[in-house]
Amino acid sequence: MKHSLILGAVAAIGLAAGAASANTLEDVKAKGHLQCGVATGVPGFAFTDADGEWQGFDVAVCRAVAAAIFGDPKAVKFTPTTGKTRFTALASGEVDMLARNTTWTFSRDTDLGFDFVGVNYYDGQGFMVRKDLGVTSAKELDGATVCIQTGTTTELNLADFFRVNGMSYEPVPIETNAEARQKYLAGACDVYTTDASGLAATRSTFEDPKAHVILPEIISKEPLGPLVRHGDNEWGDLVRWTLNALIIAEEKGITAANVEEMAKGTNDPEINRLLGAEGEYGKMIGLGKDWAVNAIKAGGNYGEIFDRYIGEDTPVGLARGLNAQWTQGGLLYAPPFR
Known part of the structure; x- marks a missing residue:
């Protein structure tokens, strides 16, 4: 990442x-x-x-x-x-x-x-949202708040994806995975984006992992x-x-x-x-x-x-x-x- x-x-x-x-x-x-x-x-x-x-x-x-x-x-x-x-x-x-x-x-x-x-x-970059948000595609995230790690390729990939799809977003900067988990679960952001493997790893620690979905879009190559x-x-x-x-x-x-x-x-x-x-x-x-x-x-x-x-x-x-x-x-x- x-x-x-x-x-x-x-x-x-x-x-x-x-x-x-x-x-x-x-x-x-x-x-x-x-x-x-x-x-x-x-x-x-x-x-x-x-x-x-x-x-x-x-x-x-x-x-x-x-x-x-x-x-x-x-x-x-x-x-x-x-x-x-x-x-x-x-x-x-x-x-x-x-x-x-x-x-x-x-x-x-x-x-x-x-x-x-x-x-x-x-790997590749993905998006995770709460299931009750009712979102099934990353292309439905116009206007969303997004938790995103600073100093990462994720920031550039995110900006590119939203620009190409004519959408806007509000970044919520975080520095560590632990901080991202805390802010996402507290509702400080609608979406958490990072490598899909990282999303799966983070979701595995939630009290109810099934209440959160990783959207189907993978928007980058992350070797x-x-x-x-x-x-x-x-x-x-x-x-x-x-x-x-x-x-x-x-x-x-x-x-x-x-x-x-x-x-x-x-x-x-x-x-x-x-x-x-x-x-x-x-x-x-x-x-x-x-x-x-x-x-x-x-x-x-x-x-x-x-x-x-x-x-x-x-x-x-x-x-x-x-x-x-x-x-x-x-x-x-x-x-x-x-």
Whole structure:
């Protein structure tokens, strides 16, 4: 989700990036943990459990990277960030990577000086309203008050949609998902708009989720994924291929339960390369042979992580849809491991 609207911040972030080290892996090893930027709290995606531990679909990417480096998924500390603070936190070196609902866009990839290492959730912007409002389409929202997160692509998408359809709206600015939930339920806005996955996650926490509907229109492409700073290609490769390892593992039937057994060797050369039974692939990214085994063991493959935190049997209740493997009609497709 989302694109900073303040052009001045672009230059400031670019300058701040110079303060961050160009050898992130060495820095991470030296301090003994990964510092990962996450959302302030989105059910299913990034949240703290009853013990105060961070959990969720996005958090699992951070834990997989930590496990790949240290062999320990708990060797990671989390920095909650908002739409406004996330890019400064990454550019300045406060965090080593971001794994939160952040959309891959042209200007973020170039002008802000970041590298998106892949997509872990293909999404799109939607609208949620109370069922008793009687609205069945986003094209019926003329004159509505809309809760919208500041510092995000959502603002631009919303303005475009209403202008194209000849409608007006009154924005109700919010900074976090928690604030949006509170204002929407209090009736401070008629509509809440954000990524459709975020709407489903928020609705899952309502006392009566069925009293609220997500309208059918999806008005944007929102490829969400982890990102790192420009200027450290080796670190980018490490984070990118950790995500790819989770995706390949699902495609190949490698799970948290069987990964250690499969690491002993199989008749599939790609599995053997990935799990360290053949070749010296870990060395190419500055890690040991068992880096991918540890990453997969941390929380399972991509599908296991999806099902545990946001799948159809969870309160968030998301179908795989575009996020199914390419072999199942989705967009999930990792480059070959060879």
